[in-house]
Amino acid sequence: MKLKFMRKCLLALALSAGAASQAFAGGLDEMHQFVSQVKSASGDFSQRQMKPVKGQVGALEPTGTSSGTFAFARPGKFVWLYQKPYQQLLQADGQTLYVYDKDLNQVTERPLGNALGASPAAILFGSNDLDKNFTVKDGGTKxxxxxxxxVPKAQDTQFKRIGVGFKAGNLDSMELYDVFGNVTLLSFQNIQKNPAATADRFKFVVPKGADVIKG
Structure with missing residues (x-):
């Protein structure tokens, strides 16, 4: 269950970076600058899971928290490492997605293909064609x-809508609303934009003795 949850959380999901905005003219401008100017980034993230409270319309209750680090180079290359409450790694080299569960010493491997599509991960790790996969509108300032x-244009996506928050020109947070009423809240810290990276930064090496499952 742990492996399945984490894989769904990022593959169906997502994660992070900062955008440079000269005038800070609002979320839409900052979003467009983010996808066009930030080709790679690294930083820290924290994540909270919320679920509907039975019998209370609109009420949510926490189901878990996690935190870790990330790095990405668009399109399709990323390292998303959960460090707490336990370790799990999601990594892609542009062609293949690897999910490594340290406790099980197990790697699940699957083609990346068009898996990012209209998922939240496409916002962070994909190309800059958000208008192709999403209906995008200003969400105001809070x-x-x-x-x-x-809002994903595809009908078969797991998510109903995604909120992306910017503060002072940097990506600050994300809110992911799925079709079951669950909400994933992400916040980002210590972001470095377009850092120098080695050629093998996103190359996955199977840990010694790990079982490999083709997904």
């Missing part, structure tokens, strides 16, 4: 954060 709302 508590100093400029929001953009993205």
């Amino acid at each position: 508590e100093g954060v400029d929001w953009v709302e993205l």
Whole structure:
């Protein structure tokens, strides 16, 4: 269950970086600058899972928290490492997605293909064709954060809508609303934009003795 949850959380999901905005003219401008100017990034993230409270319309309750680090180079290359409450790695080299569960010493491997598609991961790790996969609109400003709302155009996606928040020109947070009423809240810290990276930064090496499962 742990492996399945984490894989769904990023593959169906997502994660992070900062955008440079000269005038900070609102969330839409900052979003477009993010996808066009930030080709790679690294930083820290924290994640909270929320689920609907039975019998209470609109109410949510926490189901878990996690945190870790990330790095990406668009399109399709990333390292998303959960460090707490336990370690799990999601990594892609542009062609293949690897999910490594340290406790099980197990790697699940599958073609990346068009898996990013209209998922939240496409916002961070994909190309800059967000308008192709999402209906994008301004989400207003709340508590100093400029929001953009993205609704997937595909009918078979797991997510109903995605909120992306920018603050002072940097990506600050994401809110992921799935079709079951669950909400994933992501916040980002210590972001480095377009850092220098080695050629093998996103090359996955199977840990010694790990079982490999083709997904």
